[in-house]
Amino acid sequence: MLVQCVQGTNCGRDADAHQRKALEEAVVALERRNPSKRPTSGPLAGRWRLIYTSETSVHRFLTLLPVTDIYQTIDLDKKRVQNLIQCRGYSSIAAEAPLVIQGPRRLSYFFDVFIFTLLGLSVRVSPGKTPPGGWQETTYVDKSYKIVRNSQSDLLIMEKVVP
Numbered sequence: 001m002l003v004q005c006v007q008g009t010n011c012g013r014d015a016d017a018h019q020r021k022a023l024e025e026a027v028v029a030l031e032r033r034n035p036s037k038r039p040t041s042g043p044l045a046g047r048w049r050l051i052y053t054s055e056t057s058v059h060r061f062l063t064l065l066p067v068t069d070i071y072q073t074i075d076l077d078k079k080r081v082q083n084l085i086q087c088r089g090y091s092s093i094a095a096e097a098p099l100v101i102q103g104p105r106r107l108s109y110f111f112d113v114f115i116f117t118l119l120g121l122s123v124r125v126s127p128g129k130t131p132p133g134g135w136q137e138t139t140y141v142d143k144s145y146k147i148v149r150n151s152q153s154d155l156l157i158m159e160k161v162v163p
Contacts (some may be wrong), residue, residue, distance in 0.1 A: 002026050002145065006052040006157060013059040015052075023052065026055065027155065028148055031139045038104040039138040039146070040076070047073045048146060048158035055154040061085055061093075074099070074107075074159060081109050090120040097133060108135040 005023040009015040015023070036043045050070040061067055066088040073082045079100070079118070085093045093116055097109035112135030114125045134151030141147070148156040 002030060002157065003051070009052060010048055011062060012052045012054055013062045020040065020054075024155075027140075027157070030147060034140045036138075036141045039141040040101045040104055040107060042076065042140045042159070043143075044074050045076045045136060046160055047071055047138065047162035049161050051159050052157040053154060055150075055152065055156065071114070071161070074163075076101075081107070092117045092134065095132075097131075102135065105139070106135055106137045109133050 002023075005019060006012070006015075009019055012020075022091040044127065048140045050072070051058075058070065061070075065085070068088055069083055069086045071082075071084045071086070073084070075081070079098055080096060081099045082094055082096045087093075088102050094114065095111040096115070097111040099107050102108050110131040111127050112131060114127060116123050116125065136148045136150045136156075139147050139149055144160055146158050146160070148158070150156065
């Protein structure tokens with residue numbers, strides 16, 4: 001049901017009010033049955049592909065850039081997170097951060113490096129004195145999908161690609 005709700009929405013950017021309502025109902029039903037009560041103790045590790053978000057800043061990227069995929073990689077051993085926006089033509093934008101486990105479902109992070117790649121050439125940039133970041137709370141995770149709500153009240157749904 002969840003995957004059917006996000007199909008054709010371009011990661012949420014093109015979702016209409018009816019699709020958003022159906023998706024929210026499906027999400028709430030899944031959150032009630034979350035099989036992992038402590039996702040920060042292991043199930044979150046790996047690479048996840050974004051399939052839906054209500055986050056308008058991501059929707060702007062989808063509008064302005066030739067985005068092919070958006071990923072989040074969580075390494076609980078190294079306590080690092082990377083958000084990666086891949087674009088056509090060997091181009092990408094990555095943001096990396098140390099992560100802090102704040103509880104059984106919540107992670108926080110503040111980005112310490114941005115990596116801009118254009119035609120295969122990369123430039124690393126420091127975010128300055130006030131790095132962007134926040135927290136994310138995993139409200140559902142299983143071996144295939146995770147549902148996250150973040151410090152900006154956004155909903156994100158991701159599909160696991162690599163354990």
